[in-house]
Amino acid sequence: MKELNIKQLINxxxxxxxxxxxxxxxxxxxxxxSYLETIMLDNKNELLYCDNDICYYNCxxxxxLYMNTNQAIKQMNxxxxxxxxxxxxxxxxxxxxxxIDYSGKLIKEIAYKxxxxxxxxxxxxxxxxxxxxxxxxxxxxxxxxxISRFGNYNILxxxxxxxxxxxxxxxxxxxxxxxxxxxGEQDTMNDYITKYGNSNAVKWLEGVVSTEGFVKCFxxxxxxxxxxxxxxxNHNIKDLMKxxxxxxxxxxxxxxxxxxILEDLDISFKYxxxxxxxxxxxxxxxxxFDDKTKIILETKAWNxxxxxxxxxxxxxxxxxxxxxxxxxxxI
Numbered sequence: 001m002k003e004l005n006i007k008q009l010i011n012x013x014x015x016x017x018x019x020x021x022x023x024x025x026x027x028x029x030x031x032x033x034s035y036l037e038t039i040m041l042d043n044k045n046e047l048l049y050c051d052n053d054i055c056y057y058n059c060x061x062x063x064x065l066y067m068n069t070n071q072a073i074k075q076m077n078x079x080x081x082x083x084x085x086x087x088x089x090x091x092x093x094x095x096x097x098x099x100i101d102y103s104g105k106l107i108k109e110i111a112y113k114x115x116x117x118x119x120x121x122x123x124x125x126x127x128x129x130x131x132x133x134x135x136x137x138x139x140x141x142x143x144x145x146x147i148s149r150f151g152n153y154n155i156l157x158x159x160x161x162x163x164x165x166x167x168x169x170x171x172x173x174x175x176x177x178x179x180x181x182x183x184g185e186q187d188t189m190n191d192y193i194t195k196y197g198n199s200n201a202v203k204w205l206e207g208v209v210s211t212e213g214f215v216k217c218f219x220x221x222x223x224x225x226x227x228x229x230x231x232x233x234n235h236n237i238k239d240l241m242k243x244x245x246x247x248x249x250x251x252x253x254x255x256x257x258x259x260x261i262l263e264d265l266d267i268s269f270k271y272x273x274x275x276x277x278x279x280x281x282x283x284x285x286x287x288x289f290d291d292k293t294k295i296i297l298e299t300k301a302w303n304x305x306x307x308x309x310x311x312x313x314x315x316x317x318x319x320x321x322x323x324x325x326x327x328x329x330x331i
Contacts, residue, residue: 003123004052004069010125013086015072019045019057019065019098020089045090048130049110051120053180056101056110056130064101065090068180071097109146109176111137146172152211159215164222171201217316224312227264228305231257240308241301245274245283254283254299261308262287267315274299287315 009015045065049056055072057065067075075088075097090098111134113120126134147156147169156165174196179188189206193199200221204214232238244251254274262269272287281301288294295318297311 003119004073006050006052006069006123006125009073010047010050014076015047015050015055015069015125016076016086016088017047018087019093020087047125048127049134050125051113051123053177054106054110056106058130062103064104064106065098066101066106067093067098068182070181107133107137109173110134114138146176155211155215160218164218168201168218171198172205175202175205221309221313221316223265224309224316225305227261228308228312230264231261232305239302239304240299243283243299243301245276248276254285257308258285258287258297261312262315265312267319289319293318 006015010017045057045059047055048058048064050069050072052069055067055069059065075093076086114124114126114134115138147153147165156168160168175192175198178192178196182188182191189202193202200209200214200217203209204211209217240254240257242252243254243257246253246255255272258272258274268289270288270290272285274283274285276282277284277298283299283301285297285299286294287297295315297314299308299311
């Protein structure tokens with residue numbers, strides 16, 4: 001992605017410097033121009049910081065507004081008339097265009113970027129006031145600052161060790177960076193999951209799953225990895241080149257591999273069988289759990305631990321969905 005010349009965009013008023021806000025205006029009257037002309041605008045939401053990803057505004061009440069930089073440019077160029085100070089009206093923005101950062105929780109992450117990337121320091125807009133705030137935040141920087149502000153952090157600290165917390169922190173930072181870049185342009189959550197995975201962590205960040213549910217799933221996936229890696233180590237294999245369908249003479253059966261791993265994970269099933277897929281080296285393993293529940297796993301001869309883990313995770317996802325539907329029916 002081409003780097004924007006932030007300072008030039010600011011000087012040419014191509015990024016909003018002020019977000020005006022109507023004070024104490026009922027929602028049903030926001031579209032009434034005659035009413036809006038009778039009340040004063042609050043011009044307090046001023047731009048504090050802008051880089052290639054994010055525009056960050058001070059509300060002067062302890063909270064902040066932020067929007068994706070490309071989205072801000074789009075709003076100025078296409079949708080809003082603005083005065084010589086580069087101002088737009090907040091009531092004209094949808095919830096997909098702009099977000100509220102309560103109590104400035106994003107400041108630590110901005111400080112981390114500002115501290116570690118010289119390119120951002122050289123090419124960003126920042127007020128002296130906010131520079132002082134960032135310097136203070138840098139001095140107090142917590143390596144787990146991102147995850148500490150989402151969900152119930154105390155549960156995470158109690159249930160996960162430091163190594164797992166650091167791993168989760170990296171996923172959070174990657175996702176937030178992606179979200180800043182594409183906010184308002186697409187369904188960032190599902191697009192990120194499709195491209196990079198980590199669905200459980202991202203859904204926890206977005207409040208789709210609870211902290212307790214996230215921890216349970218996170219631990220399950222670690223159990224899966226341990227069980228699969230244990231099988232590969234015990235059989236001294238790095239891939240599945242010596243494995244095939246139940247009818248392949250001279251090859252070990254993928255059915256027996258999945259059976260051993262599922263039993264190690266204490267997952268009950270009725271029976272399973274593996275057949276050849278549509279292409280050479282591709283196989284389909286059908287696992288039946290009861291009369292109404294079955295799943296087909298796709299395995300390839302060149303698959304290793306990671307891909308087998310992903311197939312096993314599908315079983316957990318399916319069984320969790322089944323339990324959830326059962327609870328809904330009981331209610």
